[in-house]
Amino acid sequence: xxxEQIDQFRAEFLEMHPYxxxxxxxxxxxxxxxxxxxxxxxxxxxxxMENVDFELVSTFITEMVPAYAAKVLxxxxxxxxxxxxxxxxxxxxxxxLTIMEKEEAEEIKELLxxxxxxxxxxxxxxxxxxxxxxxxxxxxRHLRKxxxxxxxxxxxxxxxxxxxxxxxxxxxxxxxxxxxxxxxDVMSERVVSVPVGEDQEDxxxxxxxxxxxxxxxxxxxxxxLGIITVDDIMDVMEEEANxxxxxxxxxxxxxxxGETAFSSAKKRLPWLVILLFLGMFTASIIGRFxxxxxxxxxxxxxxxxxxxxxxNTGTQALAVAVRNISTGDSGKRSNFSIIKQExxxxxxxxxxxxxxxxxxxxxxxxxxxxxILVGLSIMATLIVATTAGAFxxxxxxxxxxxxxxxxxxxxxxxxxxxxxxxxxxLATAFMNFLI
Amino acid sequence: xxxEQIDQFRAEFLEMHPYxxxxxxxxxxxxxxxxxxxxxxxxxxxxxMENVDFELVSTFITEMVPAYAAKVLxxxxxxxxxxxxxxxxxxxxxxxLTIMEKEEAEEIKELLxxxxxxxxxxxxxxxxxxxxxxxxxxxxRHLRKxxxxxxxxxxxxxxxxxxxxxxxxxxxxxxxxxxxxxxxDVMSERVVSVPVGEDQEDxxxxxxxxxxxxxxxxxxxxxxLGIITVDDIMDVMEEEANxxxxxxxxxxxxxxxGETAFSSAKKRLPWLVILLFLGMFTASIIGRFxxxxxxxxxxxxxxxxxxxxxxNTGTQALAVAVRNISTGDSGKRSNFSIIKQExxxxxxxxxxxxxxxxxxxxxxxxxxxxxILVGLSIMATLIVATTAGAFxxxxxxxxxxxxxxxxxxxxxxxxxxxxxxxxxxLATAFMNFLI
Numbered sequence: 001x002x003x004e005q006i007d008q009f010r011a012e013f014l015e016m017h018p019y020x021x022x023x024x025x026x027x028x029x030x031x032x033x034x035x036x037x038x039x040x041x042x043x044x045x046x047x048x049m050e051n052v053d054f055e056l057v058s059t060f061i062t063e064m065v066p067a068y069a070a071k072v073l074x075x076x077x078x079x080x081x082x083x084x085x086x087x088x089x090x091x092x093x094x095x096x097l098t099i100m101e102k103e104e105a106e107e108i109k110e111l112l113x114x115x116x117x118x119x120x121x122x123x124x125x126x127x128x129x130x131x132x133x134x135x136x137x138x139x140x141r142h143l144r145k146x147x148x149x150x151x152x153x154x155x156x157x158x159x160x161x162x163x164x165x166x167x168x169x170x171x172x173x174x175x176x177x178x179x180x181x182x183x184x185d186v187m188s189e190r191v192v193s194v195p196v197g198e199d200q201e202d203x204x205x206x207x208x209x210x211x212x213x214x215x216x217x218x219x220x221x222x223x224x225l226g227i228i229t230v231d232d233i234m235d236v237m238e239e240e241a242n243x244x245x246x247x248x249x250x251x252x253x254x255x256x257x258g259e260t261a262f263s264s265a266k267k268r269l270p271w272l273v274i275l276l277f278l279g280m281f282t283a284s285i286i287g288r289f290x291x292x293x294x295x296x297x298x299x300x301x302x303x304x305x306x307x308x309x310x311x312n313t314g315t316q317a318l319a320v321a322v323r324n325i326s327t328g329d330s331g332k333r334s335n336f337s338i339i340k341q342e343x344x345x346x347x348x349x350x351x352x353x354x355x356x357x358x359x360x361x362x363x364x365x366x367x368x369x370x371x372i373l374v375g376l377s378i379m380a381t382l383i384v385a386t387t388a389g390a391f392x393x394x395x396x397x398x399x400x401x402x403x404x405x406x407x408x409x410x411x412x413x414x415x416x417x418x419x420x421x422x423x424x425x426l427a428t429a430f431m432n433f434l435i
Numbered sequence: 436x437x438x439e440q441i442d443q444f445r446a447e448f449l450e451m452h453p454y455x456x457x458x459x460x461x462x463x464x465x466x467x468x469x470x471x472x473x474x475x476x477x478x479x480x481x482x483x484m485e486n487v488d489f490e491l492v493s494t495f496i497t498e499m500v501p502a503y504a505a506k507v508l509x510x511x512x513x514x515x516x517x518x519x520x521x522x523x524x525x526x527x528x529x530x531x532l533t534i535m536e537k538e539e540a541e542e543i544k545e546l547l548x549x550x551x552x553x554x555x556x557x558x559x560x561x562x563x564x565x566x567x568x569x570x571x572x573x574x575x576r577h578l579r580k581x582x583x584x585x586x587x588x589x590x591x592x593x594x595x596x597x598x599x600x601x602x603x604x605x606x607x608x609x610x611x612x613x614x615x616x617x618x619x620d621v622m623s624e625r626v627v628s629v630p631v632g633e634d635q636e637d638x639x640x641x642x643x644x645x646x647x648x649x650x651x652x653x654x655x656x657x658x659x660l661g662i663i664t665v666d667d668i669m670d671v672m673e674e675e676a677n678x679x680x681x682x683x684x685x686x687x688x689x690x691x692x693g694e695t696a697f698s699s700a701k702k703r704l705p706w707l708v709i710l711l712f713l714g715m716f717t718a719s720i721i722g723r724f725x726x727x728x729x730x731x732x733x734x735x736x737x738x739x740x741x742x743x744x745x746x747n748t749g750t751q752a753l754a755v756a757v758r759n760i761s762t763g764d765s766g767k768r769s770n771f772s773i774i775k776q777e778x779x780x781x782x783x784x785x786x787x788x789x790x791x792x793x794x795x796x797x798x799x800x801x802x803x804x805x806x807i808l809v810g811l812s813i814m815a816t817l818i819v820a821t822t823a824g825a826f827x828x829x830x831x832x833x834x835x836x837x838x839x840x841x842x843x844x845x846x847x848x849x850x851x852x853x854x855x856x857x858x859x860x861l862a863t864a865f866m867n868f869l870i
Contacts, residue, residue, distance in 0.1 A: 015625070017625070017627070019644050051644075144610055154606070154648075171589070172588050208666075237669065238643060241672070245680055248843075249754030261777075261783060264755075264776070269787065269788075271751070272784055273787075275744060275747055276791060282739045283737050287733075287736050290732060298725065300728055300734075301718045301719075301722050302714075303735065303738045304851050305717060305718050307742070307743070309711065309714060311743075311746070312685055312707065313703070313707060316685055319681065320684075323677065341696050342696075344696035345699040345700045347696075348696060349703055349704055356711060408747075409747045412743065416739050
């Protein structure tokens with residue numbers, strides 16, 4: 001390409017919002033991407049990379065000339081750069097860090113230590129901090145100087161001589177305040193901060209409830225380490241919601257647009273194979289009742305009805321329990337009272353559905369005993385299945401086991417088994433009335 | 436209470452963050468609440484009400500003395516006040532509006548007209564607007580005056596003489612800019628706005644992707660009507676995620692902490708009763724194959740296995756499709772290519788699970804024909820059920836029908852029926868090999 005075309009590309013491309021730049025960049029093939037690397041400065045490319053789909057960005061970084069890539073990483077927000085480096089292999093990371101400017105490399109190295117999904121891993125170190133002894137005017141001057149670099153300037157965090165976090169002032173309040181006042185006198189001492197090891201889900205909840213635009217992150221001595229901004233938290237919320245959702249559906253990870261059928265199948269197969277074996281187990285339980293089945297083949301007709309009801313009521317209870325756990329609502333009540341409540345709910349739904357099905361079968365099949373059998377089974381099943389749906393995730397949560405194991409399909413299958421045991425158990429016991 | 440105690444209550448209560456005030460307020464009984472109404476000014480109470488659980492707030496507003504309630508509503512953000520008024524009955528709303536200050540009442544009346552879940556219904560009218568002909572200094576002065584009232588001051592929207600939106604400048608850029616420059620010269624003309632009828636889910640997606648803290652809302656002539664701030668969007672994201680989640684689980688609405696078993700049961704029963712009838716339909720289909728069942732009772736053993744696999748693969752496909760629809764990823768591909776992809780995924784998972792189950796049954800039950808029958812059924816079922824899971828919500832979405840109808844339990848039951856038809860159909864056809 002001649003120079004003129006480069007200029008035109010730059011003019012048009014840089015006029016766009018970085019998110020749109022990123023979407024366009026993602027769609028280019030390798031050849032074009034390599035051209036773009038030569039057209040854009042590392043700083044301009046950094047903005048593109050910050051907005052590129054997270055699953056693609058490590059590919060892009062790896063294909064760049066290392067010196068260029070290191071500069072791009074340097075120019076990105078520290079938190080975004082760290083996220084990317086976490087995805088690369090250790091040798092690659094080490095080589096990037098040696099090329100980078102020392103100060104930036106140090107900052108990144110420190111952030112790389114924090115555990116995934118904690119405050120430390122999502123915070124940025126580019127924030128504006130002011131001394132409590134500054135005047136409002138001095139603070140404004142300081143702010144003007146720092147503004148271009150900082151991730152947000154709308155909250156200014158105030159530290160004392162020991163570098164401990166002592167207050168916060170919003171830019172709004174700073175602008176309204178008189179110029180000669182000390183920050184000490186105009187700041188709010190009611191500053192909410194989170195420890196560096198705090199779980200990102202808890203932070204998201206806090207930001208949503210308190211309507212913060214940013215939250216300071218501190219170590220155990222109350223030293224200010226970084227800040228978390230609302231745009232990062234929106235991504236966390238999306239991620240956590242998708243996570244809960246996938247678990248309920250029994251997929252290991254939500255699939256993206258444009259994935260091949262093969263990779264979709266790979267994500268769904270683990271659960272399907274587990275279910276296959278669980279299903280075989282269910283089958284062998286029914287097999288034990290073959291004698292009962294041989295006598296009254298009609299019993300088989302209601303298996304899907306009963307198993308289906310059990311599976312669904314379990315999923316309902318599971319969904320409520322999981323959502324309450326993840327929005328933090330469940331902490332206030334004891335396990336026992338939650339389970340008791342679910343059992344009661346199951347009793348109500350079970351009684352109503354049980355009576356309904358008894359009447360339907362009694363009239364439709366003109367067999368009151370069969371009706372009572374199915375009705376009783378539905379009632380018992382709904383009580384047990386509803387309770388189990390809430391019980392399993394709660395217990396796992398309290399035992400600090402990842403409730404992922406208690407995902408939708410697992411509960412459904414567990415309840416299938418319970419319901420079939422109840423149904424055939426009752427049928428075998430009341431066999432005399434059925435034949 | 437004597438005056439001293441009131442002062443102490445006020446001092447302690449008002450020191451807290453409004454969110455914490457709200458949580459404490461919610462827990463008080465009626466008597467105490469009535470006392471608090473007399474202790475706090477309407478303005479102070481407005482802050483509490485903005486943070487109270489949305490389902491409780493209309494109760495509180497209704498129990499206040501009308502004149503006090505009207506003042507509280509007046510002092511709340513217009514968008515929050517409108518949300519509450521939308522929940523009350525029309526006479527109540529009209530009476531509040533007549534007591535309110537005329538200007539505020541007019542603003543609220545206008546907002547009440549916008550449809551739920553659109554930009555108009557979540558926007559606020561308290562924003563800072565500046566003229567393009569102002570200087571930076573004048574704009575700052577204007578800002579200082581408006582700041583206490585505005586919902587956000589971090590983006591300033593610029594209008595021309597016709598009051599049309601022509602640009603935006605962030606407070607960050609305004610602070611850095613030279614005082615004598617015209618706004619016209621320092622603002623960004625690349626202002627992204629949304630039409631007043633835009634769906635809130637689309638707006639949330641935009642804010643998340645573009646990392647905006649606020650978005651201007653315009654009418655079709657590009658007049659600035661209001662702004663939407665990121666804290667409202669976080670609530671929208673939470674709401675939409677809960678919505679998708681509940682649909683997948685088959686509950687009409689997620690239950691809150693502290694709900695009675697009765698109200699939980701009421702929310703879950705509709706789906707359970709629908710499923711009961713769908714289950715009876717499934718039962719009657721199996722009933723048609725009673726002859727087949729009578730001959731080979733062993734067939735019944737695998738009903739839950741096959742129906743379970745069908746239900747789960749359908750839920751997986753449904754979850755992917757629904758999430759892609761609601762994150763806007765599905766727009767780029769044609770229906771046909773999505774369905775084709777799902778069918779392929781089903782073919783892969785179906786073939787693998789089918790072969791697996793054939794082998795297991797052939798060895799376990801020492802019956803190769805039964806193994807082949809179940810294996811073929813699983814394979815056919817997984818292909819059809821996977822495709823159906825994606826097909827149903829996609830078609831509903833394109834037909835502009837609310838995909839709520841295609842929620843988890845519905846797809847599961849539909850796939851139960853499909854799988855049973857396939858299984859017994861094949862069994863009846865190959866009966867000679869089975870007996």
